Amino acid sequence: MDRRDFIQKTTVGAVALSLPVFPDYAASHRMGIVVHSYGFRWNSKADSPAYPAFTDALSLLEHCHQIGAGGVQVVVNGWSDDFAKKVRTRREKLDMYLEGSIGLPKKPEDVSKFEQDVRNAKEAGAHILRTVCSSGRRYEAYHSAGAFQDLRKNALASLKLAEPVLRRHKVKLGVENHKDWRAPELVGLLKELNSEWIGVTLDxxxxxxxxxxxxxxxxxxxxxxVSTHVKDMAVEEYANGFLLSEVPLGKGISDVPKMIDLCKKYNPAVTFSLEMITRDPLEIPCLTNDYWSTLSSVPGAELAQMLRLVRQHAYPSGLPRTTPLSAENKLAAEENNILECLAYSRDKLRLT
Known part of the structure; x- marks a missing residue:
């Protein structure tokens, strides 16, 4: 199949978009792993024989293959032509998918580096790339409506610089909902770009x-x-709002099987990549004034709905925390969480 058409249904209308299907991009049905799942182990300085550091895409690929993952989503930045070819050779032998994570060009003079990274990612076998538009979480990085509007303007400019490169190399880019865009805002951005080469990395x-x-x-x-970050979430109240944590699949409040099915409905070729981040809970200070400086248009009913959800779904024995753990135990907890998620994906999601 060379191309397939589907209708994008949104609350403001229907937009047709053609998604190319790449015959040489063998998407695995097995769950893959996002590099950020290995926040402790990626370039780790811990001297751990049990959990040696991953220093590049090759070492990540090897380990993820050993534990039964179907592929990886990993940062592509400054790869040499030779390294890209090594990744392709190993990836093909292991029969795994590869997706890249890439930074956007901020100004015209950045485009040549962006294009080189795209070229190397494609050489390694990645036809799907993921990006983010913000350097930080919305409620932490932006403190006025004007600052957030500047983010939108700059993001649009960067994506417009990137789009001709993506089109030329026939590589798709997913913009992540990265605690910056609310879903309708991201849809609006994509509709303004109106490119078949730019979609969503759906977290x-x-x-x-x-x-x-x-x-x-x-x-x-x-x-x-066009790509995914699969995770399950758990919540807990705190004085200024609520705490938010990734937890092993099936242990949180998310209906992960239904989410998987919805993604398959719109893009049968989409891969599912686990982003199980083992860390302390994130503070979501939604009861503070500053939190609302860029979110004033959000109805109070949505705040009430979220706080009600938090109170109804307290996590048994409290959210997990990593700060008290030794370096070795952090690495062990991270690996155990990933293995538990992969087992769930095989047994409950039938991603085999």
Whole structure:
């Protein structure tokens, strides 16, 4: 199949978009792993024989293959032509998919480096790339409506610089909902770009930080999905709002099987990449004034709905925390969480 057409259904109308299907891009049905799942182990300085550091895409590929993952999504930045070819050779032998994570050009003089990274990613076998538009979480990085509007303007400019490169190399880019865009805002950005080469890297849990119910986010963004960050979320009240944590699949509040099915409905070729980040809970200070400096248009009913959800779904024995753990135990907890998620994906999601 060379191309397939589907209708993107949104609350403001219907937009047709053609998604190219790449015959040489063998998408695996097995769950893959996002490099950020290995926040402790990636370039780790810990001297751990049990959990040696991953220093590049090759070492990540090897380990993920050993534990039964179907592929990886990994940062592509400054790869040499020779390294890209090594990644392709090993990836093909292991029969795994590869997706890249890439930074956007901020100004015209950045385009040549961006294009080289795209070229190397494609040489390694990645036809799907993921990016983010913000350097930080919305409620931490932006403190006025004007500052957030500047983010939108700059993001649009960067994506317009990137689009001709993506089109020329026939590589798709997914913009992540990265605790920056609420789902309708991201849809608006994509409609303004109006490019078949730019869609969404759909994160299953991030947007709770912006008071969006997870299933509503997936329903809104799934028509645009080109890649995914699969996760399950748990919550807990605290004085200024609520705490938010990734937890092993099946242990949180998200209906992960339904989310998977929705993504498949709109893009049958989409891969599912686990982003199980083992860390202390994130503070979502939604009861502070500063939190609302860029979110004044969000109805109070959505705040009430989220706080009600938090109170109804207290995590048994409290959210997990990593600060008290030794370096070795952090590495062990990270690996165990990933293995538990892979087992769930095989046994419950039938991603085999």
């Amino acid at each position: 299953f849990g991030n947007s709770m930080a912006l008071l969006e119910e997870p299933m509503t986010v997936v329903e809104t963004l799934a028509p645009y999905v």
